[in-house]
Amino acid sequence: TLVMLPWTTIGVLLLVMAGTCQSHRLGSCEDRRMHGQQHQKHKAAETADWSERPHFRFQMPDLGADSLPDHPRLRVRDEKELVTILNYTGNIKDAAKLVDDLYARADKMMKEPPAVRPPPGPSGVLSTVRTVLDRVYTMALLFRLTNNCNSTWYYRGWAELETAAKWSDWNPEHFLDVGEMTHAIAIGYDWFYQGLNDTQREFLEDAIVEKGFKPAMKAFKERAFWTYYDSNWNNVCNGGLIVGSLALLDNKRYSGIAAEMMNMSIHAMANSMASYGPLGAWPEGPGYWQYATDYTRYAISSLVTTLGSDQGLGEFVGFAQTADFDIQMQATSLIKFNWADDRVASHPGDTAVAFYLASHYDRPEAAYLQREKLKNTSSSVNDIIDYTPIGTAADLEKLPLCMLYQHRNVFVTRASWTDRSAAFLGLKGGNVSYHHSHMDLGSFVLELGGVRWAIDLGSDSYALPEYFGSKRFTYYRLRNAGHNTLTFDDENQGHEASAKIAHVTGDPTQGEAVVDLTAAYGPSKLDSVTRTFQYELMKNTVTVVDHMVYGKSQAKTVTWALHTKAHAVIVGDAAELAQDGKKARVALTSDAECAGVEIAVNPVDLQPPQYSTEGIFKITFTAPANTCRRLSVQISLVS
Numbered sequence: 001t002l003v004m005l006p007w008t009t010i011g012v013l014l015l016v017m018a019g020t021c022q023s024h025r026l027g028s029c030e031d032r033r034m035h036g037q038q039h040q041k042h043k044a045a046e047t048a049d050w051s052e053r054p055h056f057r058f059q060m061p062d063l064g065a066d067s068l069p070d071h072p073r074l075r076v077r078d079e080k081e082l083v084t085i086l087n088y089t090g091n092i093k094d095a096a097k098l099v100d101d102l103y104a105r106a107d108k109m110m111k112e113p114p115a116v117r118p119p120p121g122p123s124g125v126l127s128t129v130r131t132v133l134d135r136v137y138t139m140a141l142l143f144r145l146t147n148n149c150n151s152t153w154y155y156r157g158w159a160e161l162e163t164a165a166k167w168s169d170w171n172p173e174h175f176l177d178v179g180e181m182t183h184a185i186a187i188g189y190d191w192f193y194q195g196l197n198d199t200q201r202e203f204l205e206d207a208i209v210e211k212g213f214k215p216a217m218k219a220f221k222e223r224a225f226w227t228y229y230d231s232n233w234n235n236v237c238n239g240g241l242i243v244g245s246l247a248l249l250d251n252k253r254y255s256g257i258a259a260e261m262m263n264m265s266i267h268a269m270a271n272s273m274a275s276y277g278p279l280g281a282w283p284e285g286p287g288y289w290q291y292a293t294d295y296t297r298y299a300i301s302s303l304v305t306t307l308g309s310d311q312g313l314g315e316f317v318g319f320a321q322t323a324d325f326d327i328q329m330q331a332t333s334l335i336k337f338n339w340a341d342d343r344v345a346s347h348p349g350d351t352a353v354a355f356y357l358a359s360h361y362d363r364p365e366a367a368y369l370q371r372e373k374l375k376n377t378s379s380s381v382n383d384i385i386d387y388t389p390i391g392t393a394a395d396l397e398k399l400p401l402c403m404l405y406q407h408r409n410v411f412v413t414r415a416s417w418t419d420r421s422a423a424f425l426g427l428k429g430g431n432v433s434y435h436h437s438h439m440d441l442g443s444f445v446l447e448l449g450g451v452r453w454a455i456d457l458g459s460d461s462y463a464l465p466e467y468f469g470s471k472r473f474t475y476y477r478l479r480n481a482g483h484n485t486l487t488f489d490d491e492n493q494g495h496e497a498s499a500k501i502a503h504v505t506g507d508p509t510q511g512e513a514v515v516d517l518t519a520a521y522g523p524s525k526l527d528s529v530t531r532t533f534q535y536e537l538m539k540n541t542v543t544v545v546d547h548m549v550y551g552k553s554q555a556k557t558v559t560w561a562l563h564t565k566a567h568a569v570i571v572g573d574a575a576e577l578a579q580d581g582k583k584a585r586v587a588l589t590s591d592a593e594c595a596g597v598e599i600a601v602n603p604v605d606l607q608p609p610q611y612s613t614e615g616i617f618k619i620t621f622t623a624p625a626n627t628c629r630r631l632s633v634q635i636s637l638v639s
Contacts, residue, residue: 068250068306071193072144074186074243075298076385077305082144088387094371095387101379106142109135110156114163125171126180133184135160137381140191154195161188162200165207172215175226176233179240182212183298186240186247202253208244209254213261216241220264227268231435232284232292234272238265239295246306266311269299273316280322281405284436285340286329287459290351293322294382297356314360323357323366327396328403328412329426331447332419334373337412337426337456339443341436344458344611352382364391365399393418401508409501409515413508415537421450423537423637429499429515438478439492441499441520442485442531448540448637449582454484454562457604460611476606484562486517486529486546488555488625493520502530509537524553540637543589548629555625560633561618562586568601568617575601575619576638583638586619593630597623 069077076082088095115131118124139157143150165185171177189196189204196204216237219227226233245262248254272292275283282289296319300310314320329337338344351370358367368391374383402413409429416422427444431437436459446454460467460477467475473492476482480493497520504513517529527549534543548558566579574587588597600620604613621633 071189071247072191073306074190074246074302075305076144079144079147088389094374095389098374098379098384098387102138102142102381102384105134105381106138106153109138110152114160116163117167120171120173125177126174129170129177129180129184132160132164133180133187134381136184136188137385140188141381141384143195144191148194154192157188157192158196158200161185161192161204165204165211167211169215170211172219175215175219175224175237178212178215179237179295181240182208182216182244183240183295185212186244190247205248205251205254208248209257212241212244213257216261217264220268227264228271230272230275230283232288232295234269235292235299236295238269238272239299241265242269242299243302246302249306265299266313269296269313270316273313273319276316276318276322278318278407279405280318280320280325281408281410282322282325283408283434285342286326286336286338287342288340288436289322289326289329290353293326293353293357297353297386301356301360320361321363323354323361323363324399324403325405326351326354327366327369327399328405330369330373331424331426331445331452332414332416332422333424333447333450333452334369334376334420335447335452337445338458339410339426339428339430339440339456340438341459342456344455352380352386355383355386355388358391359386359388365395367391368393368396402504402511404501404504404513406501409499411501411504411513413511413513413535413537415509423448423509423535423540423542425533425535425537425542427501427513427515427533429501429517432493432495432497432520438483439473439480439497440483440485441480441493441497442515442517443480443483444533444544445484446542446635448542448584448635451566451580451582451584453564453566453577453579453584453635455565455616456484457482457563457613457616461609464609475610476604477610480520481559481561482563486521486531487559487561488521488525489557490559491522494522497521509535511535523551525551525555527551541634542636543632543634546631548625548631550625550629558623558625558628558631560621560631562620562633562635563604563616563618565616568619570599570601573599575599584635585638586633586635588621589632589634591630592632594623594628594632596627597621597631 115128118128136157139153139160143153143157146153164181170181185204185208189201189208193201226237241261242265245258245265248258249262251258273296282292284292296313300314303310303313331337351373354366354370357363367388396417399417401415401417402411404411411428412424412426414422414424424447425444429441432439432441440456443456444454445452445456457477460475462468464475465471473479473495481487481490499515499517499520502514502516505511512535513533515531517531518526521529530547532545534545536542546560564577566577566584568575568577574585577584577586588594598621600622602618604616604618606613621631623631
């Protein structure tokens with residue numbers, strides 16, 4: 001029988017043992033949004049009234065004696081599934097790399113002490129909770145992969161679990177922390193279950209209930225926003241609670257509260273699942289798509305392995321297609337179009353949930369693309385848990401080259417799915433008032449020749465004062481001045497501003513997309529503003545044409561902006577850019593109706609505690625508003 005040992009007792013033992021870890025795409029983008037048999041179904045979904053949430057019915061299943069599978073049962077129930085994972089590693093090179101990475105991470109973790117609760121602070125606890133989660137998954141997976149007989153992984157995993165369960169609380173003031181920690185302790189409890197003794201099991205059960213369920217039920221009673229609001233907080237908090245509930249659903253002491261918690265969280269999560277409709281696009285951007293969808297996957301997969309079905313959560317319109325939203329947001333370089341509060345894009349990102357979506361929702365292209373990204377980025381434990389070898393480049397090429405997410409007012413188009421030097425354009429309208437949104441209406445990113453010339457600066461530090469409050473739109477990265485769009489008189493777009501993509505015409509590689517920006521700016525200064533993107537991707541050229549009709553209180557200046565990591569200099573009446581051995585040009589076109597234009601190139605110099613902008617330049621064209629009614633700027637690849 002394994003006994004409970006403090007970390008100080010087993011630390012030396014673990015450090016010693018650590019060393020043992022070893023082309024039908026022609027036609028308009030609006031007409032070719034989907035492919036295959038799903039096309040007509042989702043065309044109909046596109047026209048549905050999404051102001052109404054679909055009616056969701058969930059009935060607690062009959063939980064009679066011995067009706068639930070034994071532990072471990074969360075996410076991966078059958079040990080044969082883990083054997084399949086090992087079979088992949090023996091036959092498939094990229095799968096073997098994932099396991100090698102797992103052992104390398106485990107080696108490092110073995111030399112680190114368990115995570116202690118940090119003092120309260122902005123996101124400070126959450127980052128530590130995620131460290132606990134990663135360590136628990138890593139050690140528990142290795143424990144299961146070695147058929148529960150390698151005590152190395154057990155002892156280090158237990159040390160992490162014991163320390164985390166002893167925290168005074170899991171920071172219910174920032175409930176994401178509770179959701180993720182409940183998930184971590186539940187996975188450790190379930191996956192290590194066969195190695196734990198009764199005292200250890202009861203210790204973890206108590207922690208899940210006292211520090212997870214009871215604070216959650218208090219939050220439900222007080223109508224905390226994540227209990228009903230359709231944002232990533234809903235999916236994460238309730239997803240973690242669902243996983244915790246399933247771990248204790250047949251527990252002799254806590255089955256009642258676990259069932260109550262599951263019932264509440266499933267109903268709450270349904271509110272957020274509707275946000276995937278109609279075509280899978282997530283309103284908070286690609287970064288928070290991944291966070292929300294990760295926890296949706298944790299909940300759904302655990303429901304299936306424990307109760308035999310996802311209880312209806314996976315049936316919401318759009319969720320089966322949401323993998324393609326993530327794919328469409330990846331440029332041909334595999335760097336994402338990072339709108340809203342998302343990290344600045346500089347390299348391919350790991351989207352481990354892609355493997356799960358690929359195998360469970362018939363999206364083989366998602367698995368193929370994830371394997372491509374993993375060639376140039378680090379893997380995670382979830383890449384192994386959900387790994388699948390399905391999908392080829394041919395599956396990816398079946399997707400449309402362009403995609404208009406009308407419900408989110410986001411449009412992307414590209415010249416190729418497999419040519420990494422092919423052109424890519426991503427642009428957006430949207431709504432500034434939605435959670436995590438920026439004043440980025442009319443902004444865009446652009447890749448030509450495999451180089452990203454127009455970038456989105458991404459989110460800033462959440463620790464900045466009032467980042468999600470009264471000072472949010474005083475920070476440069478969040479203002480329209482910090483995006484590749486228009487600014488009038490150095491003023492912000494409206495706090496309730498919105499912009500629609502009015503129409504898209506032409507072919508994926510040659511056409512135009514029009515964004516109506518009229519509602520983005522103050523009505524007293526502008527009667528109408530439209531931005532038209534004229535793209536010729538095979539020629540590596542995009543022209544941005546802005547039409548302004550001024551109001552009674554006319555704006556004094558108009559500024560066009562583009563942010564870039566390229567080295568930029570002014571040559572004549574244009575800006576010349578150089579990056580990664582390629583050159584591009586940004587210049588006014590001859591048909592612009594704009595007098596007195598001044599071109600400038602300046603470094604973006606944000607001071608701490610804002611994130612660094614070292615190496616980023618801003619190209620601007622500024623003109624007196626009364627002389628500028630048609631501003632036309634062309635961006636083209638020179639060599």
